[in-house]
Amino acid sequence: MSESNRASSDPVMPMPYRPRQPSARLRRVAAALCLALLAACGKEGAGTPATGGDAATGKRLVTQYQCGACHAIPEVPGAGGDAGPPLEHFGRLSYIANGIPNQPARLTAWLLDPPAMKPGTAMPKLGLTEQEARHMAAFLYTLR
Amino acid sequence: MNAGVSEPLQSVLHPAGADAEVIGQFAWVLFGAGALIFLAVMALLVLSLRRHAQPLRPGLWIAGAGVALPVVLLTILLGWSTWRSAQLVPQASGNALAISVTARMWWWEVRYRDPASGREIATANEIRIPAGRTVYLGLNAADVIHSLWVPALAGKRDMIPGRLTGLTLRAEKPGIYRGQCAEYCGAQHAHMALHVVALAPAEFEAWLAQQARPAQAPAASLPERGRAVFLEQRCQSCHTIRGVAASNNLGPDLTHVGSRLQIGAGLLRNHRGALAGWIADPQALKPGVFMPAASGIDGESLNALAAYLEQLR
Numbered sequence: 314m315s316e317s318n319r320a321s322s323d324p325v326m327p328m329p330y331r332p333r334q335p336s337a338r339l340r341r342v343a344a345a346l347c348l349a350l351l352a353a354c355g356k357e358g359a360g361t362p363a364t365g366g367d368a369a370t371g372k373r374l375v376t377q378y379q380c381g382a383c384h385a386i387p388e389v390p391g392a393g394g395d396a397g398p399p400l401e402h403f404g405r406l407s408y409i410a411n412g413i414p415n416q417p418a419r420l421t422a423w424l425l426d427p428p429a430m431k432p433g434t435a436m437p438k439l440g441l442t443e444q445e446a447r448h449m450a451a452f453l454y455t456l457r
Numbered sequence: 458m459n460a461g462v463s464e465p466l467q468s469v470l471h472p473a474g475a476d477a478e479v480i481g482q483f484a485w486v487l488f489g490a491g492a493l494i495f496l497a498v499m500a501l502l503v504l505s506l507r508r509h510a511q512p513l514r515p516g517l518w519i520a521g522a523g524v525a526l527p528v529v530l531l532t533i534l535l536g537w538s539t540w541r542s543a544q545l546v547p548q549a550s551g552n553a554l555a556i557s558v559t560a561r562m563w564w565w566e567v568r569y570r571d572p573a574s575g576r577e578i579a580t581a582n583e584i585r586i587p588a589g590r591t592v593y594l595g596l597n598a599a600d601v602i603h604s605l606w607v608p609a610l611a612g613k614r615d616m617i618p619g620r621l622t623g624l625t626l627r628a629e630k631p632g633i634y635r636g637q638c639a640e641y642c643g644a645q646h647a648h649m650a651l652h653v654v655a656l657a658p659a660e661f662e663a664w665l666a667q668q669a670r671p672a673q674a675p676a677a678s679l680p681e682r683g684r685a686v687f688l689e690q691r692c693q694s695c696h697t698i699r700g701v702a703a704s705n706n707l708g709p710d711l712t713h714v715g716s717r718l719q720i721g722a723g724l725l726r727n728h729r730g731a732l733a734g735w736i737a738d739p740q741a742l743k744p745g746v747f748m749p750a751a752s753g754i755d756g757e758s759l760n761a762l763a764a765y766l767e768q769l770r
Contacts, residue, residue, distance in 0.1 A: 437730050
């Protein structure tokens with residue numbers, strides 16, 4: 314006879330606390346809920362600011378203009394430069410270029426002419442069109 | 458001109474020159490013959506595994522399929538490939554445009570003779586040739602053994618320190634053909650590419666005349682400042698810009714660097730941003746390269762230097 318069985322049959326000792334095992338069905342529902350919550354974690358994209366650009370086109374432009382010569386960008390093959398900051402979580406940053414709020418209009422202006430917004434910066438003016446800058450901004454906001 | 462450049466070809470199976478044509482044919486014929494023999498052997502294997510197979514006469518099969526057939530087939534292939542090899546372009550410099558190519562860890566120095574003055578014109582990582590004309594490349598290496606291979610135009614040729622080898626090239630039509638060092642030469646062997654750019658003959662003459670000129674004075678203030686930065690940072694310790702500063706040429710001649718397709722020996726497409734990133738830290742992009750990272754150069758100056766190099770066309 315086991316210890317616990319003896320305890321519960323004793324009229325003097327109170328029943329020891331034994332948590333009820335959840336049913337298999339309940340466990341499955343809970344696991345599904347957890348998974349759904351986890352999946353939702355990465356989907357802050359719904360809150361990506363509107364840039365008027367297309368992220369896929371932006372990614373192509375980022376590759377073409379070789380932003381990777383200075384910036385490490387995990388999504389872009391061969392982008393491993395270290396002269397500028399890594400862009401891995403760019404979409405989460407509150408500020409860019411040391412103090413400029415990370416908002417679509419400011420970001421687009423920054424991409425178009427960095428030295429005009431921050432004299433002395435090492436980031437060159439690449440001669441982008443405004444629409445190209447918008448596409449790039451759209452891509453950059455997907456980096457979260 | 459960079460915008461219109463499509464992905465350059467580096468393929469044995471897309472020949473664009475006489476030699477590459479022959480080599481491509483070799484590849485297909487040998488592959489085809491190999492595939493047929495493989496299929497025949499597999500068919501025989503299936504036959505032999507049949508349950509009620511007729512007993513064979515082993516002597517006949519060994520002598521016939523094991524000895525006679527390979528001897529006949531290999532002799533035919535050998536005869537054909539010998540005959541075809543004799544039709545490769547003869548390796549001779551007579552009547553050809555001579556260009557000197559020196560392989561270095563990990564870039565290509567390319568030298569032309571200016572037909573007007575007889576002076577040498579140095580450039581890097583790009584061999585421009587006139588389409589439809591035979592070109593003789595005099596090949597040498599400055600440090601270790603390299604090998605030049607432009608698959609769409611010709612076979613490989615080793616480049617050996619202290620020894621001159623040669624390769625005859627001929628591109629039938631204008632185009633850009635990518636090449637690669639084909640002999641392991643150190644850490645950045647994989648980033649030692651070059652482009653052969655075949656131009657229409659008139660275009661080639663114009664390009665060569667432009668390359669013969671010294672660097673033009675910058676027209677705007679930003680590149681003007683960039684030229685001063687070039688000299689302040691003592692870039693001329695390794696790089697020549699004809700008309701501005703001469704050096705002992707440890708690194709590529711930059712007189713017309715802005716006119717090249719790529720920088721870093723096929724590493725980055727050539728534009729201001731790539732130049733700035735490369736100057737700031739070549740080690741991040743091509744670890745082990747002999748160019749040191751910029752130190753003590755402020756952002757504005759880096760920008761100006763990149764703008765200056767970009768307009769050296």
